[in-house]
Amino acid sequence: xxxxxLATGGxxxxxxxxxxxxxxxxxxxxxxxxxxxxGDPDGPPFLERPDPKYDSCVRETVFMRYHHWELLRSVREExxxxxxxxxxxxxxxxxxxxxxxxxxxxCHHATSLTPDCFxxxxxx
Amino acid sequence: MKVAGGTVLAGSSCAYAxxxxxxxxxxxxxxxxxxxRKWGMVVDxxxxxxxxxxxxxxxxxxxxxxxHGDPRYDIHWIRKVRLEDESGTEGMGKSVVLLCNHCxxxxxxxxxxxxxxxxxxxxxxxxxxxxxxxxxxxxxxxPYNARQFNFKDNEDWPxxxxxxxxxxxxxxxxxxxxxxxxxxxxACVEACRNAGAGALTVGxxxxxxxxxxxxxxxxxxxxxxxxxxTEPKVFxxxx
Amino acid sequence: xxxKFDSIDGNSTAYRLAMASLAVAALAGLGAxxxxxxxxxxxTGMTNRVPWGLQIVxxxxxxxxxxxxxxxxxxxxxxxxxxxxxxxRIAVYVAMLFLIAGLxxxxxxxxxxxxxxxxPFVYFNLQSMxxxxxxxxxxxxxxxxxxxxxxxxxxxxxxxxxxxxxxxxAFCVHSGTGAIFGFxxxxxxxxxxxxxxxxxxxxxxxTALMILVIVGLFRVTKRHxxxxxxxxxxxxxxxxxxxxxxxxxxxxxxxxxxxxxxxxAMYYLFGGFHSVLFWGGLMLIGCFIPMFILFxxxxxxxxxxxxxxxCLVILGVLCERYVIVLPGLTHPAELFPGLTITESVIEEGIxxxxxxxxxxxxxxxxxxxxxxxxxxxxxYLKLLPDEARYFRPSA
Numbered sequence: 001x002x003x004x005x006l007a008t009g010g011x012x013x014x015x016x017x018x019x020x021x022x023x024x025x026x027x028x029x030x031x032x033x034x035x036x037x038x039g040d041p042d043g044p045p046f047l048e049r050p051d052p053k054y055d056s057c058v059r060e061t062v063f064m065r066y067h068h069w070e071l072l073r074s075v076r077e078e079x080x081x082x083x084x085x086x087x088x089x090x091x092x093x094x095x096x097x098x099x100x101x102x103x104x105x106x107c108h109h110a111t112s113l114t115p116d117c118f119x120x121x122x123x124x
Numbered sequence: 125m126k127v128a129g130g131t132v133l134a135g136s137s138c139a140y141a142x143x144x145x146x147x148x149x150x151x152x153x154x155x156x157x158x159x160x161r162k163w164g165m166v167v168d169x170x171x172x173x174x175x176x177x178x179x180x181x182x183x184x185x186x187x188x189x190x191x192h193g194d195p196r197y198d199i200h201w202i203r204k205v206r207l208e209d210e211s212g213t214e215g216m217g218k219s220v221v222l223l224c225n226h227c228x229x230x231x232x233x234x235x236x237x238x239x240x241x242x243x244x245x246x247x248x249x250x251x252x253x254x255x256x257x258x259x260x261x262x263x264x265x266x267p268y269n270a271r272q273f274n275f276k277d278n279e280d281w282p283x284x285x286x287x288x289x290x291x292x293x294x295x296x297x298x299x300x301x302x303x304x305x306x307x308x309x310x311a312c313v314e315a316c317r318n319a320g321a322g323a324l325t326v327g328x329x330x331x332x333x334x335x336x337x338x339x340x341x342x343x344x345x346x347x348x349x350x351x352x353x354t355e356p357k358v359f360x361x362x363x
Numbered sequence: 364x365x366x367k368f369d370s371i372d373g374n375s376t377a378y379r380l381a382m383a384s385l386a387v388a389a390l391a392g393l394g395a396x397x398x399x400x401x402x403x404x405x406x407t408g409m410t411n412r413v414p415w416g417l418q419i420v421x422x423x424x425x426x427x428x429x430x431x432x433x434x435x436x437x438x439x440x441x442x443x444x445x446x447x448x449x450x451x452r453i454a455v456y457v458a459m460l461f462l463i464a465g466l467x468x469x470x471x472x473x474x475x476x477x478x479x480x481x482x483p484f485v486y487f488n489l490q491s492m493x494x495x496x497x498x499x500x501x502x503x504x505x506x507x508x509x510x511x512x513x514x515x516x517x518x519x520x521x522x523x524x525x526x527x528x529x530x531x532x533a534f535c536v537h538s539g540t541g542a543i544f545g546f547x548x549x550x551x552x553x554x555x556x557x558x559x560x561x562x563x564x565x566x567x568x569x570t571a572l573m574i575l576v577i578v579g580l581f582r583v584t585k586r587h588x589x590x591x592x593x594x595x596x597x598x599x600x601x602x603x604x605x606x607x608x609x610x611x612x613x614x615x616x617x618x619x620x621x622x623x624x625x626x627x628a629m630y631y632l633f634g635g636f637h638s639v640l641f642w643g644g645l646m647l648i649g650c651f652i653p654m655f656i657l658f659x660x661x662x663x664x665x666x667x668x669x670x671x672x673x674c675l676v677i678l679g680v681l682c683e684r685y686v687i688v689l690p691g692l693t694h695p696a697e698l699f700p701g702l703t704i705t706e707s708v709i710e711e712g713i714x715x716x717x718x719x720x721x722x723x724x725x726x727x728x729x730x731x732x733x734x735x736x737x738x739x740x741x742x743y744l745k746l747l748p749d750e751a752r753y754f755r756p757s758a
Binding site (some may be wrong): 076080081082083084085091116119120121122 | 158242244245246250252253254281284285287288289290301302305306
């Protein structure tokens with residue numbers, strides 16, 4: 001009697017363990033990527049200063065650090081769907097931030113993100 | 125267990141809700157900029173030399189249109205076909221330029237499940253490649269075979285100032301909307317002019333004084349498959 | 364009338380072998396899908412002229428097969444035939460699984476699978492059948508979940524309500540699937556009869572599937588099922604096939620009769636590989652032989668022959684799905700009536716498409732997944748009644 005209980009109990013544990021592994025795997029992978037990402041040995045990523053071509057920046061640094069993707073997405077909707085082209089766009093970013101490797105990729109690698117924007121939009 | 129499930133459900137529905145709210149309302153003011161215009165094209169076949177490929181090459185280069193050398197998978201935003209009548213008499217054929225007709229009632233935009241293909245306020249039927257899920261229903265709906273799908277990835281990138289398409293999205297001519305928005309002519313029109321033929325004209329159909337309005341009013345223009353009711357905006361002279 | 368529901372032990376070698384082979388099939392399908400994702404969709408044999416292939420055929424086929432629950436739940440919930448209640452749980456579970464299979468087939472066919480989970484539900488376009496249909500499919504899955512819950516917790520009135528809802532919703536699901544093709548676009552698609560014809564074929568294939576599942580399960584688990592229940596389903600299947608044949612004949616007669624569609628109709632009936640599937644697979648194997656078997660007195664009253672007829676119907680409806688999807692795409696859309704295109708950079712005229720091994724693997728993979736889920740359900744959910752008896756309920 002107790003043997004049968006043990007058998008089902010053991011199987012249940014294994015099933016729960018596998019479920020936890022599957023659910024936790026994406027999170028764990030990201031964390032591992034962040035921990036083991038090849039970054040600058042002295043701390044947070046150092047982003048290359050922009051080479052200013054315009055009078056002012058698109059938005060402040062703090063805003064861009066936390067919201068640049070939302071800005072890009074809303075700009076994309078405006079440009080593609082409504083033809084409202086303005087001052088913001090990936091090609092315009094290139095004017096001041098001239099290198100993807102020394103700017104965009106620094107944070108993206110550090111946070112192990114691979115945005116697929118660069119599959120289609122050229123950024124040197 | 126129930127709490128965890130409930131949290132996941134609540135979290136994911138919040139994500140959907142936010143996207144939905146953003147999608148359903150908010151496009152900003154000032155979009156009437158483009159709705160004042162209605163872009164159309166006139167193709168004068170009598171000016172189009174049979175072996176000239178200026179527009180085809182210019183379009184491919186400007187828009188990074190994929191070419192694999194295989195007629196099954198190549199993308200052609202604009203293409204030429206040779207037509208003969210059924211008697212097959214020599215010299216009676218003509219070559220016709222075919223492209224997306226930017227219909228007023230686009231069947232492709234009607235059937236796109238995510239509104240990735242849609243008609244912009246200025247009449248251009250355009251694909252939002254960020255949203256396309258690659259279901260290919262628009263290709264089936266288009267009666268003109270004007271749309272193709274990126275079955276493979278595209279290695280070439282001739283025009284780095286303009287994005288290319290990734291695999292898995294459908295595409296068609298967008299009348300070089302990015303050039304029209306900046307006051308330039310589409311690549312094919314410019315190339316045709318530079319080649320000396322001037323067979324292609326793109327203009328604002330809402331403006332009665334534009335070249336295209338005068339051409340449409342003054343010549344015997346025909347559109348493809350007018351009986352379907354799609355109201356194409358590409359007019360042919362000499363078809 | 365009290366029926367006890369139970370699950371199977373699932374300890375037999377046969378069960379374990381079946382589950383293992385289903386898992387292998389599922390993995391093979393996943394591998395094939397991975398290969399297609401890596402290389403690009405061109406490896407499936409689809410081209411710019413034929414952008415839909417076997418995956419869409421299987422998707423609409425699986426969705427049609429889910430109509431079996433429509434029949435059973437209609438009989439039990441709407442028409443009050445209590446003797447079909449024992450099958451209700453299995454029927455609804457199988458229907459839910461086949462809807463999931465249909466959705467999986469569509470999912471693996473999309474060019475950008477990473478976007479399919481968000482975009483269609485945030486940006487839906489009610490003018491597009493491809494947007495309405497996922498709402499219908501997912502709604503039907505949810506209705507099936509509620510239905511199963513009502514059945515498992517023996518809530519009679521809720522079961523009645525949900526059964527009626529499921530019955531009506533299922534009609535919308537299958538009509539909607541037919542409308543993907545029937546509402547315009549290609550000469551060989553456009554037809555107001557397609558939604559109705561889809562419902563008919565779905566009910567035929569669904570009933571056939573139900574017969575096979577019921578007879579198979581009850582025999583394998585050594586449970587008693589009264590022959591008369593299955594034979595009644597067999598007669599119902601015969602009527603469904605009649606309706607299918609009727610719709611097919613009307614549609615093809617229309618296309619052959621009307622002058623402007625005649626060329627397309629001749630292509631459909633005699634113009635290619637699909638014609639072999641139409642006449643041989645659909646009409647002969649899928650309709651006429653089963654109808655003969657089921658209507659003929661000597662065979663229609665024997666379970667073995669009803670089972671054979673059901674197998675043939677299931678094969679025939681698969682052929683029907685193929686000839687709904689593919690000829691419409693391979694047939695050229697005529698741009699210049701009266702003129703021929705002699706030189707072109709794309710495939711003109713009749714396009715070619717052949718089923719690729721990868722697509723077959725993907726289809727088997729989907730079947731493997733839902734078969735595995737079905738086996739899992741048999742073991743861990745109480746799906747099987749202890750017996751199914753024929754009786755006339757007292758007034």
